[in-house]
Amino acid sequence: MSRMVGTISRGIRAPIIRKGDDIVDIVTNSILEASEDAGFEIHDRDIVAMTEAIVARAQGNYASVNDIAEDVRAKFNGGTVGVIFPILSRNRFAICLRGIAMGVKKVVLMLSYPSDEVGNHLISLDMLDEKGITPYTDVLSLEKYRELFGYEKHPFTGVDYVEYYEGLIRECGADVEIIFANDPRAVLKYTKNVLNCDIHSRFRTKRLLRNAGAEIVYGLDEVLSASVNGSGYNADYGLLGSNKATEDQVKLFPRDCQPIVDAIQKKLYDKTGKTVEVMVYGDGAFKDPVGKIWELADPIVSPAYTSGLEGTPNELKLKYLADNDFADLSGDALKEAIKEKIVSKDNDLVGNMASEGTTPRRLTDLIGSLCDLTSGSGDKGTPIVFIQGYFDNYTTE
Amino acid sequence: MPFLVYLSILFTLLCLLIIVEYIQTIWKRLLLIIKLKRAGRKYGFKVKFARFPFLSVFFLKGRLDVLVESETEKYAVVILTSRHRNGKYLFYSDRMEIWKKRSIFMRAPVNRNGRGVYGRSMQFNLGVVYKGKIKLRFNDIVNKYPLHKGICILNPAPNTVCITYGTTHTEIHDGDRLHTGFKVHGLSAFIRVLSMDHDMYDVGGYGI
Numbered sequence: 001m002s003r004m005v006g007t008i009s010r011g012i013r014a015p016i017i018r019k020g021d022d023i024v025d026i027v028t029n030s031i032l033e034a035s036e037d038a039g040f041e042i043h044d045r046d047i048v049a050m051t052e053a054i055v056a057r058a059q060g061n062y063a064s065v066n067d068i069a070e071d072v073r074a075k076f077n078g079g080t081v082g083v084i085f086p087i088l089s090r091n092r093f094a095i096c097l098r099g100i101a102m103g104v105k106k107v108v109l110m111l112s113y114p115s116d117e118v119g120n121h122l123i124s125l126d127m128l129d130e131k132g133i134t135p136y137t138d139v140l141s142l143e144k145y146r147e148l149f150g151y152e153k154h155p156f157t158g159v160d161y162v163e164y165y166e167g168l169i170r171e172c173g174a175d176v177e178i179i180f181a182n183d184p185r186a187v188l189k190y191t192k193n194v195l196n197c198d199i200h201s202r203f204r205t206k207r208l209l210r211n212a213g214a215e216i217v218y219g220l221d222e223v224l225s226a227s228v229n230g231s232g233y234n235a236d237y238g239l240l241g242s243n244k245a246t247e248d249q250v251k252l253f254p255r256d257c258q259p260i261v262d263a264i265q266k267k268l269y270d271k272t273g274k275t276v277e278v279m280v281y282g283d284g285a286f287k288d289p290v291g292k293i294w295e296l297a298d299p300i301v302s303p304a305y306t307s308g309l310e311g312t313p314n315e316l317k318l319k320y321l322a323d324n325d326f327a328d329l330s331g332d333a334l335k336e337a338i339k340e341k342i343v344s345k346d347n348d349l350v351g352n353m354a355s356e357g358t359t360p361r362r363l364t365d366l367i368g369s370l371c372d373l374t375s376g377s378g379d380k381g382t383p384i385v386f387i388q389g390y391f392d393n394y395t396t397e
Numbered sequence: 398m399p400f401l402v403y404l405s406i407l408f409t410l411l412c413l414l415i416i417v418e419y420i421q422t423i424w425k426r427l428l429l430i431i432k433l434k435r436a437g438r439k440y441g442f443k444v445k446f447a448r449f450p451f452l453s454v455f456f457l458k459g460r461l462d463v464l465v466e467s468e469t470e471k472y473a474v475v476i477l478t479s480r481h482r483n484g485k486y487l488f489y490s491d492r493m494e495i496w497k498k499r500s501i502f503m504r505a506p507v508n509r510n511g512r513g514v515y516g517r518s519m520q521f522n523l524g525v526v527y528k529g530k531i532k533l534r535f536n537d538i539v540n541k542y543p544l545h546k547g548i549c550i551l552n553p554a555p556n557t558v559c560i561t562y563g564t565t566h567t568e569i570h571d572g573d574r575l576h577t578g579f580k581v582h583g584l585s586a587f588i589r590v591l592s593m594d595h596d597m598y599d600v601g602g603y604g605i
Contacts, residue, residue, distance in 0.1 A: 045562060262577065306577070307574040307575070307576055307577045307578075307579075308490065308560075308562075310560075310567070310569050310573040310574045310575075311560065311567040311568050311569035311570065311573050312567070312568045312569075312570070313565075313566075313567060313568070314559055314566035314567060314568040315566070342564050343564055360568075363567065391562055391563075391565045391567075392565070393564055393565055395564050396563070396564070
């Protein structure tokens with residue numbers, strides 16, 4: 001009988017990881033024990049993935065609000081700062097905002113509308129249409145916003161983020177002014193010192209601000225890009241990708257992950273003789289169709305991965321072949337013809353390129369989505385994911 | 398005596414035939430050396446040739462060709478040169494080793510619409526396929542120069558680069574790792590990497 005199962009994704013349970021734990025040992029042993037327990041074999045090109053959270057926990061990559069405040073104070077000299085385009089999240093941004101507010105005298109908080117960068121809506125598009133507001137150009141003050149839209153709560157969390165962020169800043173002893181705009185340059189009427197907190201559009205935002213005459217511009221990726229008083233840090237992403245750890249602490253995105261994935265790959269090779277691909281993953285980069293929220297508040301899906309996970313899949317579209325090239329075949333003849341086409345793929349590349357054409361997402365983004373959905377972020381206790389058969393195709397037996 | 402003359406003429410013709418075959422490649426390599434040297438001077442990098450720079454045109458063993466170094470950045474460069482533009486490289490990965498499997502070079506693509514063509518697409522009519530399993534010694538280079546960033550320059554810039562694992566193909570893009578510690582670049586994309594804070598910019602394509 002021919003093979004009936006394609007890709008298999010397994011959540012692997014692991015011990016609770018604390019600062020100083022050897023993540024290489026834990027991941028390797030968990031995979032080997034799971035293999036014995038569940039009775040599966042490890043093959044070449046299987047994939048081991050682990051959440052960024054366990055790597056950061058093992059590294060002890062934490063920072064306090066005081067560390068954030070000190071870094072912000074040093075960067076902006078403690079004056080008025082425009083904090084623009086933060087995401088609306090108690091877990092992701094609230095602690096960071098407290099640190100920022102503690103480091104300055106006044107915060108001009110500029111929120112994008114109708115939603116933040118990852119799709120958390122302040123108001124609906126329908127409400128904008130109803131009030132005749134053009135989000136591309138209109139800049140709203142807090143008074144105008146309240147007059148037009150009242151007190152809107154987030155559909156999932158039940159929080160009015162405008163009120164929540166305003167309260168947080170005042171609690172930290174800073175003055176606050178809130179505006180709503182989608183052009184970063186709108187903040188320059190209020191202050192020339194800007195901290196842009198957007199994630200994926202941060203380079204463009206910085207460029208626009210600098211070209212428009214901003215004097216001091218930093219991104220959230222530059223706050224805690226170096227250690228402050230022995231705190232954790234991330235040289236590449238700073239506070240981006242951080243999560244709330246306690247009421248006064250954030251867990252930063254893990255750093256220096258490449259040696260970890262390479263060491264796990266080598267250790268598994270030494271133990272099993274198989275070349276397994278290894279990656280660290282964060283948010284899975286997919287969108288919730290109901291809440292309209294993108295699961296991509298981390299700056300990247302995978303901060304480190306072995307070289308076999310580089311690139312994008314290059315595949316043939318089976319449905320295209322079945323509907324066009326082999327439209328007159330069916331059953332076993334069709335199956336064999338398609339298999340033959342796949343096997344001779346690298347000989348036929350001179351030929352018709354039309355049969356290629358799948359959405360060119362990167363492998364790490366695709367696998368990161370699969371892993372994030374497999375492990376979840378709650379109480380499953382499976383921060384390690386083991387994937388088999390991801391690189392197999394219709395011809396693989 | 399006339400026999401020797403004929404023989405030498407024949408030998409010369411044969412040599413010429415082989416050289417003509419490689420003239421374009423040698424010319425491309427010369428241009429590459431000039432561009433790399435010029436970029437090195439402009440952006441403060443020392444460009445040192447690890448072996449005679451034209452050698453890898455004839456002996457494609459994937460050995461180290463150039464060392465590009467500044468005070469802060471060091472690159473170990475392997476150059477793969479071909480005679481054709483718009484190529485498709487296929488590499489083969491086997492147990493942590495990389496082999497160059499074949500290269501396919503195509504004439505300029507022609508836009509075609511018609512029956513059996515999926516939307517507006519491109520079809521390549523003529524192509525040249527070079528086969529040959531060549532071991533690229535990236536592991537040796539990584540071990541010998543652990544502080545250098547490995548770069549594999551594909552010159553001229555290809556259209557597509559694929560790594561094959563059995564019947565599975567993965568397409569890699571400019572700046573992606575071809576192998577542990579080795580990234581793949583087109584020449585102009587590599588020069589852009591030397592010239593700027595490349596994290597700030599999307600290099601895009603192979604720098605055609």
